[in-house]
Amino acid sequence: MALLVQKYGGTSVGSIERIEIVAKKVKAARDAGDDIVVVVSAMSGETNRLVGLASEITDNPAPRELDVLLSTGEQVTIALLSMALEKLGCPARSYTGSQVHILTDSAHNKARIKDIDGARMHEDLQLGRVVVVAGFQGVDEHGNITTLGRGGSDTTAVALAAALNADECQIYTDVDGVYTTDPRLVPKARKLERITFEEMLEMASLGSKVLQIRSVEFAGKYAVPLRVLSSFEPGEGTLITLEEEGMEQAVISGIAFNRDEAKLTILGVPDQPGVASKILGPIANANIEVDMIIQNIAEDATTDFTFTVHRNDYDRAMYVLNETAEELGAREVAGDNKIIKISLVGVGMRSHAGIASTMFKALADEGINIRMISTSEIKVSVVVDEKYLELGVRALHEAFELDKKPAA
Amino acid sequence: MALLVQKYGGTSVGSIERIEIVAKKVKAARDAGDDIVVVVSAMSGETNRLVGLASEITDNPAPRELDVLLSTGEQVTIALLSMALEKLGCPARSYTGSQVHILTDSAHNKARIKDIDGARMHEDLQLGRVVVVAGFQGVDEHGNITTLGRGGSDTTAVALAAALNADECQIYTDVDGVYTTDPRLVPKARKLERITFEEMLEMASLGSKVLQIRSVEFAGKYAVPLRVLSSFEPGEGTLITLEEEGMEQAVISGIAFNRDEAKLTILGVPDQPGVASKILGPIANANIEVDMIIQNIAEDATTDFTFTVHRNDYDRAMYVLNETAEELGAREVAGDNKIIKISLVGVGMRSHAGIASTMFKALADEGINIRMISTSEIKVSVVVDEKYLELGVRALHEAFELDKKPAA
Numbered sequence: 001m002a003l004l005v006q007k008y009g010g011t012s013v014g015s016i017e018r019i020e021i022v023a024k025k026v027k028a029a030r031d032a033g034d035d036i037v038v039v040v041s042a043m044s045g046e047t048n049r050l051v052g053l054a055s056e057i058t059d060n061p062a063p064r065e066l067d068v069l070l071s072t073g074e075q076v077t078i079a080l081l082s083m084a085l086e087k088l089g090c091p092a093r094s095y096t097g098s099q100v101h102i103l104t105d106s107a108h109n110k111a112r113i114k115d116i117d118g119a120r121m122h123e124d125l126q127l128g129r130v131v132v133v134a135g136f137q138g139v140d141e142h143g144n145i146t147t148l149g150r151g152g153s154d155t156t157a158v159a160l161a162a163a164l165n166a167d168e169c170q171i172y173t174d175v176d177g178v179y180t181t182d183p184r185l186v187p188k189a190r191k192l193e194r195i196t197f198e199e200m201l202e203m204a205s206l207g208s209k210v211l212q213i214r215s216v217e218f219a220g221k222y223a224v225p226l227r228v229l230s231s232f233e234p235g236e237g238t239l240i241t242l243e244e245e246g247m248e249q250a251v252i253s254g255i256a257f258n259r260d261e262a263k264l265t266i267l268g269v270p271d272q273p274g275v276a277s278k279i280l281g282p283i284a285n286a287n288i289e290v291d292m293i294i295q296n297i298a299e300d301a302t303t304d305f306t307f308t309v310h311r312n313d314y315d316r317a318m319y320v321l322n323e324t325a326e327e328l329g330a331r332e333v334a335g336d337n338k339i340i341k342i343s344l345v346g347v348g349m350r351s352h353a354g355i356a357s358t359m360f361k362a363l364a365d366e367g368i369n370i371r372m373i374s375t376s377e378i379k380v381s382v383v384v385d386e387k388y389l390e391l392g393v394r395a396l397h398e399a400f401e402l403d404k405k406p407a408a
Numbered sequence: 409m410a411l412l413v414q415k416y417g418g419t420s421v422g423s424i425e426r427i428e429i430v431a432k433k434v435k436a437a438r439d440a441g442d443d444i445v446v447v448v449s450a451m452s453g454e455t456n457r458l459v460g461l462a463s464e465i466t467d468n469p470a471p472r473e474l475d476v477l478l479s480t481g482e483q484v485t486i487a488l489l490s491m492a493l494e495k496l497g498c499p500a501r502s503y504t505g506s507q508v509h510i511l512t513d514s515a516h517n518k519a520r521i522k523d524i525d526g527a528r529m530h531e532d533l534q535l536g537r538v539v540v541v542a543g544f545q546g547v548d549e550h551g552n553i554t555t556l557g558r559g560g561s562d563t564t565a566v567a568l569a570a571a572l573n574a575d576e577c578q579i580y581t582d583v584d585g586v587y588t589t590d591p592r593l594v595p596k597a598r599k600l601e602r603i604t605f606e607e608m609l610e611m612a613s614l615g616s617k618v619l620q621i622r623s624v625e626f627a628g629k630y631a632v633p634l635r636v637l638s639s640f641e642p643g644e645g646t647l648i649t650l651e652e653e654g655m656e657q658a659v660i661s662g663i664a665f666n667r668d669e670a671k672l673t674i675l676g677v678p679d680q681p682g683v684a685s686k687i688l689g690p691i692a693n694a695n696i697e698v699d700m701i702i703q704n705i706a707e708d709a710t711t712d713f714t715f716t717v718h719r720n721d722y723d724r725a726m727y728v729l730n731e732t733a734e735e736l737g738a739r740e741v742a743g744d745n746k747i748i749k750i751s752l753v754g755v756g757m758r759s760h761a762g763i764a765s766t767m768f769k770a771l772a773d774e775g776i777n778i779r780m781i782s783t784s785e786i787k788v789s790v791v792v793d794e795k796y797l798e799l800g801v802r803a804l805h806e807a808f809e810l811d812k813k814p815a816a
Contacts, residue, residue, distance in 0.1 A: 016464040050484070054491060056424040061491045068502050069487035072480035079477035080461060086473070087466045094476050098506070099551055143507055143528075 002167040003035045003125070007135065007157035010044035011174050012231035013077050019043075022172075022231070023084035026130055030090060035125045037164060039135045039157040040081055042073025063108035067137070067147045071096070074134035074153070082132050092130040095120070097137035097145075102156065104138035104146045111138055111146035113155065116163035133160060154215035162222035169219065169226050170237075171211060176230035177238035178203065178210055180402040181255040186394050188403040192253060193236070196243045197226075199253045202345040202379050216240065243347055251348035251355065252400045255393055258341045261291070262314035263372065263383060264321050265306040268331025271297060278328060279305055282320050288313045292341070292374045292381065302331070306372065308383065311337050339371060340389045343381040344396065356380050362399035368392050410575040411443045411533070415543065415565035418452035419582050420639035421485050427451075430580075430639065431492035434538055438498060443533045445572065447543045447565040448489055450481025471516035475545070475555045479504070482542035482561070490540050500538040503528070505545035505553075510564065512546035512554045519546055519554035521563065524571035541568060562623035570630035577627065577634050578645075579619060584638035585646035586611065586618055588810040589663040594802050596811040600661060601644070604651045605634075607661045610753040610787050624648065651755055659756035659763065660808045663801055666749045669699070670722035671780065671791060672729050673714040676739025679705060686736060687713055690728050696721040700749070700782045700789065710739070714780060716791065719745050747779060748797045751789040752804060764788050770807035776800050 006026065013019050022040075030036050050069050054061045061069075078094035085092035100120055104111035121131045135153025138146045148155055154171055161169035176191065178200065183189040195203070197220030204213045210228055219226040219240065229237025269275055276295065283290060292308045309317045314337040325333045349355050356373075359380055363370060368391065372383035384392055397403065414434065421427050430448075438444050458477050462469045469477075486502035493500035508528055512519035529539045543561025546554045556563055562579055569577035584599065586608065591597040603611070605628030612621050618636055627634040627648065637645025677683055684703065691698060700716045717725045722745040733741045757763050764781075767788055771778060776799065780791035792800055805811065 016461065020465065053424060053484070053488060057428065057488060057491045058495045062494045062500075065487045065490040065494070065500075065502055068490070068504075069484060072483045072487075075480045075483070076458070076461070076477060079473045079480075080465060082473040082476070083462060083465045083469045086470045092470075092473075094473055096476075096553075099553075145504075145507075 001033050001035065003164060004029060005037045005039060005157050005161040005164065005166045005169045006172060007039040007153055007170065008041070008172045008231060009153065010041040012172055013040050013081065014044035016080070019077070019080050020084050023081060023088055026085060027088050027090040030130055037121060037131045037133060037160055037166070038081065039133050039153055039160060040074060040077040041135050041153040043077055046073040046076065064144060067108050067145050070147050071134070071137040071145050074136055078132045078134045085130055090130055091128055092132055093124050094132045096134045098139035100133055102138035102159070104140055104148070106140040106142070106144065106146065108146055111140070111148055113138060113148070113159045116159055118163045121164060152212070154212040155218055158215045158218045158224055158226065161224045162218070166224065169224050171226065171228050172231040173210060173228060174231065175210055176233050176235050177228055179254065181393055181397055185390055186397045188397065190403050190405070192238050194239045194241060195253050196347050197240055198378055199345050199347055200240045202343065203254055203256045251352045252344050252346035252402065254345050254402065255396050256343045256345055257389060257393055259386070259389065260311040261308050261339050261341050261383065262311045262335065262337035263306055263308045263339055264317055264333070264335040265304060266321055266325050266330050266333050267304050268302045269305060269328050271301055271303040275303065275328070276305065279324055280307070282324050283317060286316060286320050288317050292372060292383070294372055294374065308341070308372070338386045339383050340386045341381055341383050342392050342396065343379050344400070345379050347378050349378055358399060359396060362395050363392055366391055366395045409441050409443065411572060412437060413445045413447065413565050413569040413572065413574045413577045414580060415447040415561055415578065416449070416580045416639060417561065418449040420580055421448050421489065422452035424488070427485070427488050428492050431489060431496055434493060435496050435498040438538055445529060445539045445541060445568055445574070446489065447541050447561055447568060448482060448485040449543050449561040451485055454481040454484065472552060475516050475553050478555050479542070479545040479553050482544055486540045486542045493538055498538055499536055500540055501532050502540045504542045506547035508541055510546035510567070512548055512556070514548040514550070514552065514554065516554055519548070519556055521546060521556070521567045524567055526571045529572060560620070562620040563626055566623045566626045566632055566634065569632045570626070574632065577632050579634065579636050580639040581618060581636060582639065583618055584641050584643050585636055587662065589801055589805055593798055594805045596805065598811050598813070600646050602647045602649060603661050604755050605648055606786055607753050607755055608648045610751065611662055611664045659760045660752050660754035660810065662753050662810065663804050664751045664753055665797060665801055667794070667797065668719040669716050669747050669749050669791065670719045670743065670745035671714055671716045671747055672725055672741070672743040673712060674729055674733050674738050674741050675712050676710040677713060677736050679709055679711040683711065683736070684713065687732055688715070690732050691725055694724060694728050696725050700780060700791065702780055702782065716749070716780070746794045747791050748794045749789055749791050750800050750804065751787050752808070753787050755786050757786055766807060767804060770803050771800055774799055774803045
């Protein structure tokens with residue numbers, strides 16, 4: 001008998017009909033002998049409706065009150081799902097974040113979970129009840145209602161799984177697992193049976209938006225096995241776990257990409273200690289997030305410095321960088337907002353040489369010019385012109401034979 | 409500086425526009441120097457929407473889960489009103505019933521308030537904040553969310569006023585006060601400046617549905633001055649208080665009536681001890697509420713027994729009574745479901761003789777036949793044919809000169 005935490009998102013509970021389908025799935029899992037804790041989001045559309053009400057009053061609602069408002073969305077779902085379960089003869093108890101003491105800090109609208117008291121839930125489980133918990137919300141030490149920010153229900157599920165020492169945290173979504181790359185781009189993309197937390201983090205942060213990054217970090221930190229699977233279709237989904245000895249492991253797990261990149265370069269900066277922070281400090285102060293950073297030393301004791309930002313921040317970043325260039329006496333500033341990033345991700349890279357050169361050759365064979373390169377332990381990223389996105393991803397998927405299941 | 413508890417019902421907060429009007433009224437009261445605690449209901453229509461969602465799942469939702477569901481209605485309103493207040497520069501804090509420890513028993517859907525912890529609210533008031541509390545809801549000793557049943561927000565307001573030792577509890581509604589009788593029936597009906605708790609109870613239970621009966625009982629018990637006034641029109645409304653020495657007091661305060669009466673009579677029952685309970689026991693067992701009860705001794709050692717019920721219960725009551733008549737060997741059963749009840753209400757009756765005879769004469773002068781009479785310390789009720797409702801009420805309003813303000 002296992003203890004499973006199952007999380008169903010807004011689309012999965014988007015109507016009474018769908019809530020009843022979820023109830024049947026939950027009951028089936030319980031009838032199979034497992035203890036079940038369910039975490040649910042607000043019914044799809046409900047959070048937007050509530051935000052709409054607030055915005056009729058003000059563009060700047062008091063953050064504390066916005067949390068009081070938004071937390072009702074999940075509260076409605078937990079009550080309805082519990083009713084649906086009881087109707088099926090499956091005893092159930094609903095709990096708000098506050099009721100099971102999901103203690104958070106006081107950062108309203110983006111609170112972080114500090115602690116969870118599992119006692120009451122364990123009690124219910126022992127009495128044979130399904131426990132239904134509102135995702136996305138908690139309570140601070142003063143008893144104020146907090147929310148974890150949008151998508152935070154995944155984090156609630158993982159945190160509950162960790163606190164209850166669950167055997168698995170199952171995230172039900174509208175996709176049936178994690179793929180080697182986006183199947184809309186590469187029809188031969190293959191669903192992965194397993195992937196490590198680290199790989200998932202690289203995949204997620206690069207645009208495969210299956211799971212909230214924070215929830216994956218959390219799951220990795222507490223070693224909670226995480227499974228992504230479909231609310232609507234049968235299947236085992238993808239299991240996200242720690243890297244295991246002897247685990248069937250491909251060298252490359254997948255290819256992630258990011259469409260919304262832009263790059264900026266400052267050329268001919270007199271090279272001196274601290275120049276990087278002088279360039280990036282003002283960018284950070286303007287609240288612009290920087291992704292890749294590359295610095296080359298030129299021969300004339302000046303340096304060239306390139307970084308990428310989100311395409312939406314390009315104009316602002318360019319303005320800031322021009323001011324910095326003047327101050328530092330740089331030669332010129334250049335930029336390009338028609339670029340994209342493609343990344344190979346895989347823990348197998350650690351023990352396999354030659355991944356990068358295979359990657360560069362595959363791209364070169366298609367005549368794709370690489371504009372930037374950045375590497376980490378389990379990832380190689382390249383920046384190329386945006387017109388090469390599909391061609392590049394498909395070429396790499398083919399070159400690394402990702403459509404084929406790796407040999408054990 | 410006074411401490412006021414103000415309660416706004418569902419119609420008063422039925423749209424964002426109306427919530428902003430309420431915010432302005434609350435701010436004005438606070439700017440006038442008073443401390444304000446506001447109790448709000450769910451936006452009109454919201455509770456029905458939530459009940460509708462539940463009824464799509466089941467006709468018998470788990471009572472505990474129904475409370476979790478319904479309590480979100482008021483939670484939305486407290487958040488929106490607090491946002492509207494803060495937008496006006498008026499600091500505010502919202503609280504669910506659970507957050508200010510409105511402790512109730514565990515009778516879900518119809519819980520009763522046992523205790524309230526005023527500490528946190530006093531703290532906020534001292535910091536200059538308006539405190540906004542969700543009506544209709546509380547929490548039991550196990551931390552489960554409870555609701556007080558429909559209309560329970562009035563009770564919340566009174567209970568808060570008692571717990572906080574407030575100077576006045578103001579109930580804002582869609583009427584501007586308590587009238588001598590229904591102004592739609594008698595255009596000359598006069599708004600009362602004051603009325604006692606006892607009179608208000610008699611008026612309310614007889615159909616002048618301005619306030620929840622329970623809230624008036626509660627206010628009387630804790631001697632909380634209660635004021636009924638309009639959310640939409642200016643005016644002082646009607647103050648409901650304890651009877652005071654030297655208080656300007658009419659003999660009769662008002663005329664209440666009830667359209668939905670039906671009467672049943674069992675004739676020629678052999679008179680013996682316990683006959684009343686043998687007749688009414690089965691009626692009570694059928695969950696039918698009985699209002700007036702009259703018993704006459706006939707000369708042949710049998711008795712006639714008459715009682716009234718709500719018109720909706722007439723057919724069921726008649727069925728039950730016929731069975732009882734057979735068992736008891738009664739002569740016959742009769743009934744009439746085209747009757748109504750008119751009641752004179754006034755604490756002044758206690759010290760004034762002749763009220764009943766003036767009443768009966770006024771009705772006789774209009775040719776109205778009285779079918780039943782029942783009296784209490786502060787009330788005289790008569791049952792008449794339903795066609796005499798308007799005529800009877802107007803005749804009595806005239807006879808007791810209720811359109812004129814009584815002399816001090």
